Amino acid sequence: MSEYAQNSNWQEVITYPLGKRTAKPRNKGLTMVIDKGIGIGETRDLLQINYQHIDFLKLGFGTSALYAAGTLEEKIQLVRSYNIDIYPGGTFLEIALWQNKIREFLDTCKFFGFTAIEVSDGTIPLSEEVREQAITLAAEKGFRVLTEVGKKNNGAEVPVETLAKMALRDLQNGAYKVIMEGRECGLNVGLYDAKGKMADEDLQVIMNYIGDPSLIIWEAPLKIQQQDLITRFGSDVNLGNIPPQEVLAVEALRVGLRADTLQLVITDPEEI
């Protein structure tokens, strides 16, 4: 065997085409995973291989309410043991606000061990006041607060300026990051059209208001969206709603170890 045979670290052999990633704990380059109900064993499996690539795990929608006794706590403890933040889906909190149970809801989240909270208005319209109170209350109780802007219903058009202003206000009110709605499907929702593409002008409006792209987590469930956002903002863009089984593939996209982003740096198409 050659002198390289003892090298167990790929990084000493291969240079990541899009450069190194910011390592955890980090405030940019975040990956948020959407979990629609994977088992405890599968969660353990996921984290064993990918823990360095995951910053947030979201238990989608209100699935948190539907786990068999004892299993929700077990999953949360497991995720926390890797220093990964975990939170219930925004729709669940919207229901709590709608049923006038926000304090009880947050206390129950605390009891189960959640470390973060998402404040959204995807289905239930919130006044500015109620939104701000929810952010403040969650922060007071020690949660890391994410907010989300954008409607889930493609019928409900909201001007992008309104979304941008809301995002800015959330950050001023104490939100750690603002999530741009993309749902699980990525089509006909938020800033995405029926083919999952983002309008350049809308994006520009958002960036004009927010300035720092690291303040936004883009829900980007589809590969074309992940590729597009990495192309626009680089490896360390914050991506959300990544399916568990795509975490490693998304990480490969981020560093250029996959054709779709590798091609960004193949500037000379001549043969080698």
Next chain:
Amino acid sequence: MSEYAQNSNWQEVITYPLGKRTAKPRNKGLTMVIDKGIGIGETRDLLQINYQHIDFLKLGFGTSALYAAGTLEEKIQLVRSYNIDIYPGGTFLEIALWQNKIREFLDTCKFFGFTAIEVSDGTIPLSEEVREQAITLAAEKGFRVLTEVGKKNNGAEVPVETLAKMALRDLQNGAYKVIMEGRECGLNVGLYDAKGKMADEDLQVIMNYIGDPSLIIWEAPLKIQQQDLITRFGSDVNLGNIPPQEVLAVEALRVGLRADTLQLVITDPEEI
């Protein structure tokens, strides 16, 4: 911590927007899962979290024949330990009928531990007589009998009245429920068009014949189909061909803990 902190039961905090579900064992509100070959560990994982939400597990098509030695029995025992019915795909039984081996087939199913049987004619045309004999024989051997109506081949048009009459006859012959074909894809099959939508008139014909919607299990692999059926028939509609990884998400849809069905009860779009 507040007085709510010790509350580990979400149901004391949040009211399910679409109401409570009928609990197992139940004759309505059934969820049938299609298993195309998940491993033993993944099955254990699935059941640990979701056993209350699953009534039937189907080992799709003829996959039952292709498990490594010992593993089919192990999976079946595991599923049965949660009091969930398990059966091989209908196509497998069709092949047995076609090869004139129905008795041997049913005995082998018994040997492996299956508890239910699906009688279908998705690919192989059965006479009324053969169909009835299969139902009767399976029932005699102690299986819970499901039947299925609808062709898998989108070229083979069958009038919806024919399907409705066949379903009614199956129930009279002892079938526990009748499954409406939707395949794994949900497109261009049974009552679904190329976009996965169901024709209102066809549905009406079926219901005119059958009357009680709880006698039908609708194969509904796509979210738009699950949402549509819950909207039409309520939380306790019977849904089939649910992928394992979607069980918790479908349960959230059923009770209104997900935007797509929560919006059914958000009658007042004013801000809170």
Next chain:
Amino acid sequence: MSEYAQNSNWQEVITYPLGKRTAKPRNKGLTMVIDKGIGIGETRDLLQINYQHIDFLKLGFGTSALYAAGTLEEKIQLVRSYNIDIYPGGTFLEIALWQNKIREFLDTCKFFGFTAIEVSDGTIPLSEEVREQAITLAAEKGFRVLTEVGKKNNGAEVPVETLAKMALRDLQNGAYKVIMEGRECGLNVGLYDAKGKMADEDLQVIMNYIGDPSLIIWEAPLKIQQQDLITRFGSDVNLGNIPPQEVLAVEALRVGLRADTLQLVITDPEEI
């Protein structure tokens, strides 16, 4: 119980509609699985049930570089314990060639335990000379060598004759099989159009050059492609980029235990 009750072998009851498959180890009827980052437990799960149906496991793209410390070796050892070949994605090797690190790359592959290597030019154009050297070098180091022809970028049109000639040359240079590019999506890539269908004329050109279909592994991630290839070439066609969760379903397709290929032998549509 009847005399059949002790029969635990389906093959004594049911005849596979498309006939028996060549058993492992085999040089045709190969199934190559694409692994985008499944966990160790899920891999164990997959192999326990399906080891007889899997010949190659590919760790897609450059994901091999991104496993948490110790987990890549563990996965590779597990796969090898079932006598299944395992190799890193072709894009990863392309990057090594591009960075002039092919020897170091191959040594590191050896160190981690990979048993096969894929030489491709999906993103980075290779001269004939560099391609041949890579094949030779990998073979010298004891790897089983697969090559791939076809571009990943749907913009880059390559005449099918060029692909066919390249495939033939690779085989003459020592490649065990040639993979026809289909990517993970199967759309608008290689010989597939935007709907995932293969052009008959292109296929004919390939076969005119290669002759023996068992020398080709067709990347066929979509069911319509698997069905089409089994229809054209029979049960023992070599199929690649099969998702882990589809292995058993693909095996059912191969032997006719699923409607889509069972219909090939239902020549008489009369009732039984």
